[in-house]
Each structure stands twice: as C-alpha cells, then as structure tokens.
Amino acid sequence: MPASPTLSFLPLLLPLWLFQAEPTSEIPKQNPHASAADVERGARLFRTNCGVCHGPAGNGGRGANLAQPSLRRASNDQALFLVIRQGIPGTEMPPGWWVLDDHEMWQVAAYVRSLGRVPPENVHGDAQAGERLFRTTGCIGCHQVALEGGNLGPSLTDIGSRRGVSYLRAVLLDPASSLPEDFLQVQAVTSDGKRITGIRLNEDTWSIQLRDLSGHLLSFWKDDLASLEKQPGRSPMPSYRGRLSDQELDHVVAYLVSLRGDR
Ligand code: HEC
Ligand code: HEC
Incomplete structure (x- = not known):
C-alpha cells in the first residue's frame, strides 16, 4: 500500500525536528576543538564551504568580513557556533549543519576566531584624518554616523563590521x-x-514619494508631473576618483573601517 502524502514528508522533517530538539544549554560555552590542528582543518573546511561568500581568507565579499577582533552576531564561542550551525534567517547566510557535523563546525569556528587575531587587511590610512575628510568633503551631508549627518545615503554607523576594505574602496571610486x-x-x-x-522611497499607481538630494521628503501625484524618469544603476553619490588623492582615500577607508556601531 502506498504511503499517505503526509507520511512521505516525515523523513524530510525528521532532521529538522532533531536539530531543533537540542537545547542551547547543552552547547559548550567555550570551543572544545580549538587546537592548532583544529584551526588548520577548520581553514580547509572554511575554504570549501564558506570562502565563496566570505572570501578564501575570510575578509569579506558577498558575506561579512570575518577577519575582525569582534563579530557583531557572534560575541562568544557559543554564539559563533550557533550562527555557523543555524545560519542567519532572512539573510544569505545558510545553516552549516546542511554540510558539516558539529565537530567540523567547531573547527571552522576556531579558524574564524583565529582570523580576528591578525591585523586587518591593508588599511594604511589614518582614521582621524579620515574623519576630518568625512566632515569636510560632504560625506556627512548624506550619511549618518551615530546620530549625526544626512539621510540620503545609508547610515554608516556600523559599516566597518558589515563590509570589507576592498568593497569600501570600490564604493568611493565607483558608487554605482x-x-x-x-x-x-x-x-x-x-x-x-x-x-x-x-x-524613490515609495511608489504606487498614482503617486511617488522620494527623497531629494538635500534630504527633503517629497510626494507627487503622477498626473501632476510632466515626466518621471527612472535611472536604474545610477547613484546620487559622486565618485571620489580624482577628487581625493590616493592617500586621502586611504584615510577615509581607515575611518570607515573603524566604524563598528559602538560610537
Ligand atoms: C551564500 C553565502 C554565504 C555562505 C556560503 C556562508 N555565509 Fe556566513 N554570512 C553570509 C552573509 C551575507 C552574512 C551577513 C548576514 C547579515 O548580517 O546580514 C554572513 C554572516 C556570517 C557571520 C556573522 C558575522 C558577524 O559579523 O557577526 C559568521 C560568523 C559567518 N557568516 C560565518 C560563516 C561560516 C563559518 C560559513 C561556512 C560554514 C559561512 N558563513 C557560509 C553569507 C554566507
Ligand atoms: C549626494 C549624497 C552622497 C554623498 C555626498 C556621499 N554619499 Fe555615500 N552613498 C550615497 C547613497 C545614496 C548611497 C547608496 C547607493 C550606493 O551605494 O551608491 C551611498 C553609499 C555609500 C556607501 C556604501 C554603503 C553600504 O552599505 O554598502 C559608503 C561606504 C559610502 N556611501 C561612503 C561615502 C563617503 C565616505 C562619502 C564621502 C567621501 C560619501 N559616501 C559621499 C550618497 C552619498
């Protein structure tokens, strides 16, 4: 007799159920597999399972830069293990238990922690000089840091914990x-x-709401407009290629890298 459709789902649901059944309290607070050999094996597992998104050396790309002394969502070993095992719902970060067992995930975690102990990648600039440039070249007119600044562009309060150096440099040269x-x-x-x-902030059939370049909120009935042009692929942020010297660019990047949401 063929199995009922409901029952044939069981094998699929079972691993999920087992996974959810394990209480967090049984996960060690400290990484039990953190020897030099574990780190080395973790590095290999990382390159094959995580490198596509986090970069082969972990300093970021499509995924966050993990080569930092503290990680936003993984302040201790247990939290790091959970992020790796469960992924981060609602983001591209996938659950590690699809591809690794617990022992392997601890080894990867040990490797991720070791990344935070090396100095950050090629930041040559001086963050203080960068902060001055941030205020004098107009960045602050469009971007908030802590509670100060404009709101045409995204807030940069924690940009240093979300993006890698090469990405930040690319944004300044080519915002789009x-x-x-x-x-x-x-x-x-x-x-x-x-x-x-x-x-554009909002749009429906009859109206559109936008934020203009000086940060004002505006709303229009489409019927009242002579024209409305959408410009995909364009950014209101100017390119700083040629406007900032190479050294100034290094300073601004060093400042951005220092912004980790704690100031
Ligand atoms: C498909 C892409 C992808 C893969 C594969 C991937 N990640 Fe991620 N990961 C992300 C993204 C994107 C984020 C940032 C999510 C967010 O905060 O919006 C992230 C976040 C994280 C964080 C949290 C960083 C922080 O600052 O708190 C850790 C730790 C992490 N990943 C580790 C790993 C490890 C270890 C692996 C391999 C087992 C892995 N990731 C595989 C995309 C990926
Ligand atoms: C006219 C307004 C404007 C000015 C001036 C401006 N930006 Fe932007 N910036 C934006 C907008 C809008 C975006 C989002 C669209 C994009 O990524 O191009 C952005 C994106 C960014 C991002 C990427 C944020 C992310 O989450 O990925 C960074 C970093 C950044 N700007 C830094 C700067 C710095 C540093 C300066 C000054 C040297 C500056 N911006 C000047 C409007 C501006």
Missing part, C-alpha cells in the same frame, strides 16, 4: 558598484518645469 537591491534613483519634472533628482 554597490547599489542596494531595492535602490532606485528617479528624476521628476514638475508641470512648471522644476527638475528634481532623488531616491
């Missing part, structure tokens, strides 16, 4: 290379000929 998925620059022309460039 980093556009968030839901980001759209639009240009509206009103019936009396006023031209407004901004980023």
